[in-house]
Amino acid sequence: MATNNEQRLYDIVPIPSKGTGVVATQDIAKGTRIMAEKPLFIVPTNIMQSGNQVVEKYIAQQLKGLDKDQQHAFLILHNCHGTNFSPFLAISKTNMLGLGSPPIGGGLFIEASRINHACKPNTQNSWNERISRETIHAVRDIKKGEEITISYMGHFASYDERQAFLKDKFKFDCACEVCSLPPDQRMASDERLTTVHELDQAILSAGRNVKLGLRMVRKMLLLLETEGMYNSQVYRAYYDAFQMMAAIDDKARAGEMIRMSLEHARVVEGHDSKIVKKFERLAANPTRHMAWGLYGRNRTQETAPGDKESEGFKTWLWME
Numbered sequence: 646m647a648t649n650n651e652q653r654l655y656d657i658v659p660i661p662s663k664g665t666g667v668v669a670t671q672d673i674a675k676g677t678r679i680m681a682e683k684p685l686f687i688v689p690t691n692i693m694q695s696g697n698q699v700v701e702k703y704i705a706q707q708l709k710g711l712d713k714d715q716q717h718a719f720l721i722l723h724n725c726h727g728t729n730f731s732p733f734l735a736i737s738k739t740n741m742l743g744l745g746s747p748p749i750g751g752g753l754f755i756e757a758s759r760i761n762h763a764c765k766p767n768t769q770n771s772w773n774e775r776i777s778r779e780t781i782h783a784v785r786d787i788k789k790g791e792e793i794t795i796s797y798m799g800h801f802a803s804y805d806e807r808q809a810f811l812k813d814k815f816k817f818d819c820a821c822e823v824c825s826l827p828p829d830q831r832m833a834s835d836e837r838l839t840t841v842h843e844l845d846q847a848i849l850s851a852g853r854n855v856k857l858g859l860r861m862v863r864k865m866l867l868l869l870e871t872e873g874m875y876n877s878q879v880y881r882a883y884y885d886a887f888q889m890m891a892a893i894d895d896k897a898r899a900g901e902m903i904r905m906s907l908e909h910a911r912v913v914e915g916h917d918s919k920i921v922k923k924f925e926r927l928a929a930n931p932t933r934h935m936a937w938g939l940y941g942r943n944r945t946q947e948t949a950p951g952d953k954e955s956e957g958f959k960t961w962l963w964m965e
Contacts, residue, residue, distance in 0.1 A: 654671060655680075656668055656670050667759050672789050674786055675783050679768060684753055685711060686752075688700060688703060688752075722759075723739055723740065754779055760793055760794060760795050761794055762796060762811065763821040763822065768784055769876045773914070775922070780914070796876070797814070837871060844868075848861045848885050858885070862886045880913060883903075883905045887903045892936045892938070892940045896931065898947075900949070901962055903924060
């Protein structure tokens with residue numbers, strides 16, 4: 646699929662010990678849209694929840710509506726399930742990507758489905774419902790010749806959890822950069838990733854204790870930075886912080902938090918995504934958020950320090 650400027654930035658090639666994968670054909674800057682691909686077909690969530698026979702019948706019907714080239718492209722996609730399912734169902738289970746959060750269903754893509762997994766991927770895949778395409782954005786600078794990767798995991802997890810999930814769902818043992826760390830480094834990584842997941846689940850439970858909530862957000866972001874992870878979790882964390890500031894009618898901090906949410910969302914989702922458009926509206930007027938003033942009105946409004954790179958600004962922003 647072409648990028649915004651219609652320039653193809655990747656090739657689909659054999660990858661040693663991985664079968665087929667996607668490799669950058671030139672240096673790719675962080676935030677670049679690498680793919681924007683329409684699905685061959687979508688299996689809606691209600692169909693996916695109806696059992697294998699219903700799903701298989703639905704997929705067969707979708708395949709009949711494709712041309713010969715598209716059918717061939719589907720049939721040569723990887724099948725990690727062997728004969729445990731029918732060929733159509735096995736290929737779909739191996740390659741479908743969830744569309745949205747919560748997902749509207751699973752999409753089957755000829756090129757995006759070729760992207761291999763890494764526990765610390767260099768891209769983020771996202772369903773852009775405004776353009777009805779799966780988008781792939783670089784979440785760090787990628788060098789020419791480097792393999793392009795996404796994460797097949799839905800959340801951060803320890804080494805043992807990741808290995809069990811990937812073995813069960815995709816039938817492979819992960820030997821990525823994170824999984825190949827020496828035991829002591831891997832243990833430290835596990836602790837960070839487990840803590841990130843726990844904090845993500847706990848942040849909004851802070852309720853009216855916004856200082857506690859901010860400490861959790863700040864800790865999570867620092868752990869992600871230490872781990873070298875960058876994905877949608879970053880902009881979601883800032884958005885959680887924004888909602889806390891909105892609830893206490895803190896205009897200055899709310900404005901800064903939504904500005905950073907927007908900045909990171911543009912990197913991960915692109916300028917045309919639904920979430921970016923939402924953040925743009927809130928950045929223009931943070932008081933439009935439905936939770937504004939939920940915990941009362943703030944009579945003493947502060948002004949953000951001018952130097953946003955200074956330690957003083959960070960101390961002020963996080964109420965430290």
